[in-house]
Amino acid sequence: MTQQKQKKFNIPLCKPSFNASELTAVREVLDSGWVAHGPKNKEFESLLRDFFHVGEVILLNSCASALEAALVSSGITGEVIIPSFTMSATANAVVRAGATPVFCDVEWKTGNIDASLVEGLITKKTEAIMPVHFAGFPCDMDAIMSIAKKHGLRVIEDSAECIGGKWNGKFAGTFGDAGCFSFWATKNITTGEGGMVTTNDTKLADKMRRFRNHGIDSDHRQRAELGTWYYEMADLGYNYRITDIQCALGLSQLRKLPDRLIRRQEIAQRYNKAFSGIPGIRPLTLVPEVYHAYHLYVISYCPRGSNTSRGDLFVKLHEKGIGANIHYIPVHLHPFYQKRFGYQKGDYPKAEKAYEQIISLPIYPRMDERDIRRVIETVTRIAEVYAA
Numbered sequence: 137m138t139q140q141k142q143k144k145f146n147i148p149l150c151k152p153s154f155n156a157s158e159l160t161a162v163r164e165v166l167d168s169g170w171v172a173h174g175p176k177n178k179e180f181e182s183l184l185r186d187f188f189h190v191g192e193v194i195l196l197n198s199c200a201s202a203l204e205a206a207l208v209s210s211g212i213t214g215e216v217i218i219p220s221f222t223m224s225a226t227a228n229a230v231v232r233a234g235a236t237p238v239f240c241d242v243e244w245k246t247g248n249i250d251a252s253l254v255e256g257l258i259t260k261k262t263e264a265i266m267p268v269h270f271a272g273f274p275c276d277m278d279a280i281m282s283i284a285k286k287h288g289l290r291v292i293e294d295s296a297e298c299i300g301g302k303w304n305g306k307f308a309g310t311f312g313d314a315g316c317f318s319f320w321a322t323k324n325i326t327t328g329e330g331g332m333v334t335t336n337d338t339k340l341a342d343k344m345r346r347f348r349n350h351g352i353d354s355d356h357r358q359r360a361e362l363g364t365w366y367y368e369m370a371d372l373g374y375n376y377r378i379t380d381i382q383c384a385l386g387l388s389q390l391r392k393l394p395d396r397l398i399r400r401q402e403i404a405q406r407y408n409k410a411f412s413g414i415p416g417i418r419p420l421t422l423v424p425e426v427y428h429a430y431h432l433y434v435i436s437y438c439p440r441g442s443n444t445s446r447g448d449l450f451v452k453l454h455e456k457g458i459g460a461n462i463h464y465i466p467v468h469l470h471p472f473y474q475k476r477f478g479y480q481k482g483d484y485p486k487a488e489k490a491y492e493q494i495i496s497l498p499i500y501p502r503m504d505e506r507d508i509r510r511v512i513e514t515v516t517r518i519a520e521v522y523a524a
């Protein structure tokens with residue numbers, strides 16, 4: 137592909153928020169003389185445990201690594217049921233772990249895995265369910281946990297997009313055996329690249345800590361503190377660690393998360409209200425059990441039953457300097473998954489229909505009143521032309 141100049145948007149799809157507190161935190165680490173995995177990692181993990189009310193937090197260099205660590209350390213090599221409507225990273229982790237992804241169709245209203253279809257996919261080889269909390273909208277975790285319990289399956293949540301979202305008052309990513317989160321640049325809090333696993337299983341946590349650290353049972357700092365050189369490597373591991381520079385960023389970001397979730401909610405409510413009467417536009421359906429983390433603000437756009445105009449809306453918004461995007465191309469449509477596992481177009485009709493109609497609109501805490509109004513007015517004007 138030729139290198140293209142990155143398009144400048146007046147209102148991008150998302151934008152990380154940093155201020156003096158991040159700069160101070162990062163400078164402190166640089167001045168400390170220790171920039172790799174170290175004390176800030178411990179401090180960030182501790183704050184995350186308190187925030188999410190979980191027993192263990194393991195920080196890693198990405199959510200992709202977090203998913204892989206959770207699967208490999210749980211010893212999962214059989215079939216794993218995942219929604220087709222997700223980022224390819226969810227399925228890729230299953231493949232990297234040596235297990236087989238079995239796709240499940242999604243609920244049309246939310247884009248989340250359709251729990252009522254999961255049981256029909258369970259075979260003797262099924263070992264786990266991996267729900268994905270799409271866009272920050274928690275899945276029906278009551279239904280998923282009860283299916284898992286009935287069939288003796290593990291649950292590993294992909295909560296990359298759902299930092300701070302809740303199902304019945306409990307944080308998404310804290311229901312299953314492990315919950316995986318992303319701190320990538322666009323997510324609700326960011327460390328540039330980064331991720332974590334939450335769990336209440338101490339043994340699993342220890343395994344994942346070794347997995348991220350070359351398979352070794354102690355890290356460099358621990359040995360320095362104990363004045364020893366000796367360590368053991370019992371399992372194969374990788375270097376999936378996160379740096380203290382990133383942890384300093386994360387600590388600062390996490391403290392701001394509650395306020396930023398409120399801001400995301402406010403923006404989403406403005407959009408919901410503005411778009412509810414516009415023909416062809418349907419925001420995702422909310423349910424009372426859900427506190428939406430609004431990593432993405434997603435609408436389905438389908439004026440007069442035609443699927444073609446969503447692409448036009450995308451182009452027109454970009455022309456107006458508004459950074460819309462499409463999340464996601466269903467994973468079973470990617471060439472790798474078709475070639476390797478024989479999936480075909482038509483296998484998951486609801487995921488495909490969702491893909492044809494959804495579009496993500498700008499949402500980030502620093503959007504001001506003018507930005508919000510501009511997105512609403514631009515989307516409304518384009519939709520009115522199509523509805524005419």
Ligand SMILES: *Cc1c(COP(=O)(O)O)cnc(C)c1O
Binds near residue numbers: 297320
């Ligand atoms: C962002 C994302 C990931 C991958 O996160 P990284 O930290 O970039 O590896 C995985 N799953 C979902 C649903 C995501 O949105």
